[in-house]
Amino acid sequence: MSENLWRGTINQLDPYIPGQAAKDVENQGSLKEVFRLATNENPLGASPKAVAAMQQAVLESHYYPDLTSLNLRRKLGNLHGIDPENYVTGNGADNIITLVIASFVNPGDEVVYCTPTFSEYHKNTLLVGGTPVEIPTTKDHKFDLEAILDAITDKTKLVFICNPNNPTGTIVEDHELREFFRRLPKHVVGVLDEAYGEFINIPNYSTGVEFMKEGLPVITIRTFSKLYGLAGMRVGYAFAKDEFIRPLQAVREPFACNRVAEAGAIAALEDEEHKQNVLTSNKQEMDRLIKEFCSLGYSVEETHTNFLFIDMKQDTNKLSAELFKQGFIIRPCAIWGYPTFARISIGSAEQNTKLLQALKEIRNKEASQV
Ligand SMILES: Cc1ncc(COP(=O)(O)O)c(C=O)c1O
Incomplete structure (x- = not known):
């Protein structure tokens, strides 16, 4: 062959x-x-309530799921105080990372992030013919925001910030992150991977939710795999302001979040x-x-x-x-x-x-x- x-x-x-x-x-x-x-x-x-909801949803397996997970988006919207129209759901955060890169990165565009970090930014950038630009984390294993800003060129399209970072578990100060997003040039979009964001144990620490409400140029990615214990179900989502969420909605495959997974995610959100x-x-x-x-x-x-x-x-x-x-x-x-x-x-x-x-x-x- x-x-x-x-x-x-x-x-x-x-x-x-x-x-x-x-x-x-x-x-x-x-x-x-x-x-x-x-x-x-x-x-x-997973929450026992989520398990029960999923068992119930299995009985409806012969029906397609809701095309765009409207009920889950409404639930998330209530939780964060964000319009449900500003979300996309997918088959795990992995699927959302693929979606973001496929929607924004042209061949030859650069995607900047620090290493070590989650491997999927690298793989998906290469897949679409983009160039990964990798910068070492700081000595204390944090994302080096200044170095990322310095690495931005005319070709840069996305900058990924994994916060908290995998595999180092570190975070950057939220006020530094806010300043970083403010300083991004107009042709660059920030992508904040908060797969572990719910574990941040600092009172009043700003996350993608606050940055979105402040109108900053950032797409935030989250997952139900960690805090909500639904890794086997594959539910991830992103939220962002209109101009960044629209391309994701256009590229997203239909039914990307299955019926059982959506039911589990909704019930998990209800089980405080x-x-x-x-x-x-x-x-x-x-x-x-x-x-x-x-x-x-x-x-x-x-x-x-x-x-x-x-x-x-x-x-x-x-x-x-x-x-x-x-x-x-x-x-x-x-x-x-x-x-x-x-x-x-x-x-x-x-x-x-x-x-x-x-x-x-x-x-x-x-x-x-x-
Ligand atoms: C930083 C980070 N982002 C995204 C993901 C993907 O999560 P999911 O299970 O929702 O695909 C992971 C999984 O470990 C992760 O560590």
């Missing part, structure tokens, strides 16, 4: 490498339990109690893990997410292989250029206790072999 049949840019793409799926581990033989701590899923699961439980558990477990990791001699970055970016002061490819044998899946960070770091999702209390125990056992075993 000739390689020339497909588009040239495809040869530059690597398939997305996800955190190892628990199923793969379960198939590895004698493991009784598997702890998925590599993909930042919600250890408490579950949401608060998730946030409380995440904060408690985050504080506990940070303390314990420090006492093991690791360095832990401050995080505003449901995961930790940890310098474990050892080869984390090796460590993750050891943990894998015991059923723990973590994310070694060598692929981002941090061979001694791991990104570990904040699990349930039980999962974290077992993880800490396994780490201590591995350390003791190594010490006894020296």
